Amino acid sequence: MDRLETRELAYFSAVADELHFGRAATRLGIAQPALSKAIRQLERKLGVTLFERTSRAVALTEAGRILTREAYVVLEAVSAAAARTRRAGNREPRLLLAMKPGGDGGLLPAILTAYEREPGVLPAEVIFEADSARALREGRADAALLYAPPDDLDQLDTETLLTEAPVAVLPTSHPLAQRSSLQMADLAGEDLHRKPSEPGEMPSLSTLMHLIALGRKVAVLPRVLTTPLRDDLTAVPMTDLPSINLLLAWPAHSTSPSVAALVRAAASAAAAREPD
Amino acid sequence: MDRLETRELAYFSAVADELHFGRAATRLGIAQPALSKAIRQLERKLGVTLFERTSRAVALTEAGRILTREAYVVLEAVSAAAARTRRAGNREPRLLLAMKPGGDGGLLPAILTAYEREPGVLPAEVIFEADSARALREGRADAALLYAPPDDLDQLDTETLLTEAPVAVLPTSHPLAQRSSLQMADLAGEDLHRKPSEPGEMPSLSTLMHLIALGRKVAVLPRVLTTPLRDDLTAVPMTDLPSINLLLAWPAHSTSPSVAALVRAAASAAAAREPD
DNA sequence: GCCGATCCATTCACACAGGTTATCGATCGC
DNA sequence: GCGATCGATAACCTGTGTGAATGGATCGGC
Helix, strand or coil, rough: CCCCCCHHHHHHHHHHHHCHHHHHHHCCCHHHHHHHHHHHHHHHHCCCCEEEEEEEECCEEEHHHHHHHHHHHHHHHHHHHHEEEEEEECCCCCEEEEEECCCCCHHHHHHHHHHHHHCCCCCCEEECCCHHHHHHCCCCCCCCECCCCCCCCCHHHHHHHHEEEEEEECCCCHHHHHCCCHHHHCCCCCEECCCCCCCCCCCCCHHHHHHHHHHEEEEEEHHHHHCCCCEEEEEEEEEECCEEEEEEEEEEECCCHHHHHHHHHHHHHHHCCCCC | CCCCHHHHHHHHHHHHHCHHHHHHHHHHHHHHHHHHHHHHHHHHHHHHCCCCCCCCCCCCEEHHHHHHHHHHHHHHHHHHHHHHHHHCCCCCCCEEEEEECCCCCHHHHHHHHHHHHHHCCCCEEEECCCCCHHHHCCCCEEEHHHHECCCCCCCEEEEEEEEEEEEEECCCCHHHCCCCCCCHHHHHHCCCCCCCCCCCCCCHHHHHHHHCCCCCCCCEEHHHHHHCCCCCCCEEEECCCCCEEEEEEECCCCCCCHHHHHHHHHHHHHHHHHHC
């Protein structure tokens, strides 16, 4: 039938979130009847019931559950499209590389040096983002450095720069710190630092190191994050964990010569590092 | 500013295609002034110039080139969202598996048998599509069998079912047919069958085999496509080509238990085949 | 250099999509 | 039963997208 509009998907998304027309309408800044009408029209366009409504409760149908996911993808793609287009329109175009502070495995200077040797590239600028993959997917950056496996590599192309076995970080005084290698089972009794799922809960690296030195925690990290290491801490390689990769990622459909140049530069910088 | 609407992106897309407001408007079934106004509004929303217009010519700006790509992605995501939601709403839900005729490496019966043993799955149905990856991305199928590397694995998750070195198919009477292996250089003088870029130009497999038997062509194909092989043809392994993979693919964000069951079934069917 | 052709922008009247308020009807807790 | 809650419906209003007509700039042909 007719084309699905962004507005309709955003409305649907709000109702699917709240499961409550009144609250969803408030959140959207419109009145409830307008929202009801819009959802009915969406259902009519699709020829499908999206919500089971009684006068007391609203529930998603199976089709509604599918559309919940799809709408999210579409809305993200739309806002990324807008962000990328706006950036491309700036009269002072730059290549934006997103990374987590310290998340470059020490390669950043070499990458940028190699990049700037490439002919005809845009000036590069590094932006620091806790979730660099997200910045990339939202169109706020042209490329990103990140550690694999990220939660979601949808729509991203990647180049592996470094592959490293993870190391356990322990107080030097810890009994296990003298071992030449460890397995996860060895750390069973420890308070192991886990990646928090909530952003913002992540303590800074130096805080984490401090906690470890105090004997409160141990952590398993890529080796590159552990150099330099405090005197009172020791890093021991883990043998039974998958290796951790530092990746350069960029939008899968990128056609930017500057991004291509950055990929070449990063690959050559990583190759130069490989020997040691 | 305001939200980008699907309609605006479709309008933009038409103008970017035609580089001509009048023709684009005709194609869209609207009048030209409406189109001009819509594009202007889109430019205002984005704060960016998308077209350089003179009274004689229309050209894309850099930002316009970026949006051309982005708009395509968004519009495809929108129509896929609609297609998937509509299918989910059917009262007779099925799992649709797309494949090219003959593109299953002989695994299909085993996959379906294993799938139907899984508890609580939807009835499976196979649909034949020349471009099964496209059917998947457009939301017309839940999963697809295809040979890697497909042109575009964006947004798809995959499981490798078979990995095979490609074989050259030659007339048995051909001098090279007696060799135990070949490299691409050996085929330099031959009229090598290439994957046509235009769909529809691809001759059927049996036609191709006929051409080879006549000595008009030779072909390099995955081994699975060459069994059974006519008596007057011979298959010789290629040693310097990347191996060809048969993949099962599905939308990266799928949460369908039936798709998960299909992936398990396909993996086990492939594992059972592995020995021979 | 003038003229006609081409092509995008502007103007204006109009219809309609999408918004609002007011009201209704169903359902639940008490 | 009664009031509270919540979605659907009705009636109305407004902004915006639409289309016919028109304007204005540029180019090619002669």
